[in-house]
Amino acid sequence: MLDIISIAMVPFMVFIILVHGYIKGIDIYSAFIEGAKEGLKTAINIMPYLIAIFIAVGIFRGSTALDMFIHLLSPITNLLGLPQEIVPLVLIRPVSGSGALGVVKDIIGNYGPDSFLGNLAGIMMGSSETIFYTITLYFGSIGIEDYGHTLKAALISYIISIFITIFIYGIIYNTQFTLFNI
Amino acid sequence: MINIIWFFMIFIGIIYGALTGNLGELNNIILKEAQEGVTFAISLIGIMSFWLGIMNIAQCSGLIKSICNIFRPMMKMIFPDIPKGHPAENWILMNFIANMFGVGNGATAFGLKAMEELDTLSPNNKKATNAMSMFLIINMSSLQLVPLTIIKIRQDYGSINPTSIIGPTILATGLSTLVAIIVGKIFERGN
Numbered sequence: 001m002l003d004i005i006s007i008a009m010v011p012f013m014v015f016i017i018l019v020h021g022y023i024k025g026i027d028i029y030s031a032f033i034e035g036a037k038e039g040l041k042t043a044i045n046i047m048p049y050l051i052a053i054f055i056a057v058g059i060f061r062g063s064t065a066l067d068m069f070i071h072l073l074s075p076i077t078n079l080l081g082l083p084q085e086i087v088p089l090v091l092i093r094p095v096s097g098s099g100a101l102g103v104v105k106d107i108i109g110n111y112g113p114d115s116f117l118g119n120l121a122g123i124m125m126g127s128s129e130t131i132f133y134t135i136t137l138y139f140g141s142i143g144i145e146d147y148g149h150t151l152k153a154a155l156i157s158y159i160i161s162i163f164i165t166i167f168i169y170g171i172i173y174n175t176q177f178t179l180f181n182i
Numbered sequence: 183m184i185n186i187i188w189f190f191m192i193f194i195g196i197i198y199g200a201l202t203g204n205l206g207e208l209n210n211i212i213l214k215e216a217q218e219g220v221t222f223a224i225s226l227i228g229i230m231s232f233w234l235g236i237m238n239i240a241q242c243s244g245l246i247k248s249i250c251n252i253f254r255p256m257m258k259m260i261f262p263d264i265p266k267g268h269p270a271e272n273w274i275l276m277n278f279i280a281n282m283f284g285v286g287n288g289a290t291a292f293g294l295k296a297m298e299e300l301d302t303l304s305p306n307n308k309k310a311t312n313a314m315s316m317f318l319i320i321n322m323s324s325l326q327l328v329p330l331t332i333i334k335i336r337q338d339y340g341s342i343n344p345t346s347i348i349g350p351t352i353l354a355t356g357l358s359t360l361v362a363i364i365v366g367k368i369f370e371r372g373n
Contacts, residue, residue, distance in 0.1 A: 007330075009283040009284070009285065010285060013236075013283075013285070014236055016245075017236055017237075017239050017240045017243075017245060018236075018239065020240070020243050020245045021239040021240070021242065021243040021245070024243040024244065026239070026242045026243050028239050028243075031235075031238045031239045031241075031242045031243075032235035032236065032238065032239055033235065034235075034238055035234040035235040035236070035237060035238025035239070035241075036231040036232065036234055036235030036238075037231075038230075038231070038234045038295075039227055039228070039230040039231025039232070039233075039234050039235070039291070040227055040231065042226075042230055042234070042291060042294050042295075043223050043224065043226045043227040043230055044223065044227075045294075046223060046226075046294065047219060047220060047223035048219075050219040050222055050223050051215070051216050051219030051220065052188065052219075053188075054215040054216070054218050054219045054222075055192070055211075055212060055215045055216060055219070056187075056188050056191040056192050056195075057191065057215075058211045058212070058214070058215035058218075059191065059192050059195035059196065059199070059208055059211055059212070059215075060191040060192070060194065060195045062195070062199070062204070062207055062208060062211040063194075063195040063196065063198045063199030063202070063204050063207070063208060064198065064199075064202060064204065065194050065195045065198040065199070068198060101331070101335075104332070104335065105335060108335060108336065108339050109339060112339070113335075113336040113339040113340065113341035113344070114341050114342055114343070118336075118339075119347060119350070122329065122332040122335070122336060122347050122351070123347060123350050123351050123354050124354070125329065125331075125332055126324070126326065126329030126331075126332045126347065126351040126354070126355070127324050127329075127351055127354035127355040127358050128323075128324050128358065129321070129322045129323070129324045131322045132187070134318065134321060134322050135184075135318060135322065136184055137290075137294075138293060138294065138297050138318055138321075139184075139297075139310065139314075139318075141294050141297055141298070142297045142298060142300075142301040143307065143308070144301075144307075144308060144309065144310050144314070145184075145185075145308045145309075146183070146308055146309040146310060147183045147184065147310050147315075148309060148310040148311075148312075148315050149315055149369040149370075149372070150310055150314070150315040150318050150319060151183055152369070153315065153319050153362075153365045153366050153369045154318070154319050154322045154323075154362070156365050157319060157322075157323055157358065157361045157362040157365045157366075158322075158323075158358075160361050160365070161323070161354070161357060161358035161361050161362075164354075164357050164358075164361070165354045165357070165358075168350075168353065168354075168357075169350055169354075172350060
């Protein structure tokens with residue numbers, strides 16, 4: 001049900017906005033053109049930041065330095081009680097969205113989509129963002145160099161959220177309790 | 183901060199690549215990723231123009247203002263520094279809504295507009311304000327309700343019920359956003 005709403009969302013939003021504008025009697029065509037002119041400027045504006053972050057992440061991943069980091073950090077993450085199979089996902093997620101998706105596919109492929117780990121990987125992927133990409137893109141677009149507490153706060157929130165997710169999903173899975181089964 | 187991270191990702195990557203005999207691969211990566219950045223930015227032009235155009239209609243017709251009025255108390259609590267009725271508020275809200283419903287490219291376009299507007303409220307052009315930080319912290323906590331990509335993967339791998347992940351994901355997303363707001367507020371107080 002909710003997935004149907006998600007698919008219908010774009011046409012629905014466009015429909016509502018156009019009808020509302022039309023009823024209010026504004027010149028919807030000119031308004032659209034006026035707004036759309038910003039698109040080119042915005043996209044070109046963010047290009048250097050995209051290239052910068054893509055290259056850094058690409059080199060870090062491609063040289064397998066990222067794998068080394070995961071290996072080095074695994075004693076710590078094991079100590080914290082994270083399921084070992086999930087550790088690479090936790091570490092890659094904030095850095096690389098496509099990398100994280102690859103890990104999710106591996107986990108689902110190895111353990112099955114309906115297993116505890118398969119579900120957990122999917123939930124974690126769906127409830128987090130590529131932090132480094134977002135932060136460089138948004139701050140870069142307006143030339144902010146001093147990020148203040150943004151990155152620290154985002155990473156701390158991310159770590160706390162992972163533990164909450166694992167804990168709560170553990171309970172849900174073990175008790176076979178299905179939440180909003182839509 | 184980004185200076186250090188960016189430097190070390192490339193620095194460690196190249197040294198590690200040299201040690202493991204992967205330098206040839208790095209050449210390809212640099213070429214490929216630089217190209218990818220350009221391709222990605224260009225691929226955004228069309229869809230971002232579309233959403234900015236559509237949102238401009240909603241702005242002119244007063245629809246955005248009506249939606250904003252509903253959420254004003256919540257916005258006031260999370261972003262106390264944004265003056266009432268400032269356009270930044272509209273774009274932030276539009277970004278949140280687009281994110282929730284998985285309209286990713288629209289969300290990016292609105293988010294960048296929000297940053298532009300927040301920048302006009304900033305006394306120091308190089309330093310992030312509390313409002314900017316809070317906006318991004320919430321944004322980076324993920325807001326998307328229905329993880330369509332994950333549902334698709336589950337379907338491909340033969341899940342019995344691919345959409346059963348929606349409920350737990352909404353719960354996890356809601357909690358992560360709540361955590362983000364709390365952590366952001368604690369940092370704000372510390373400043």
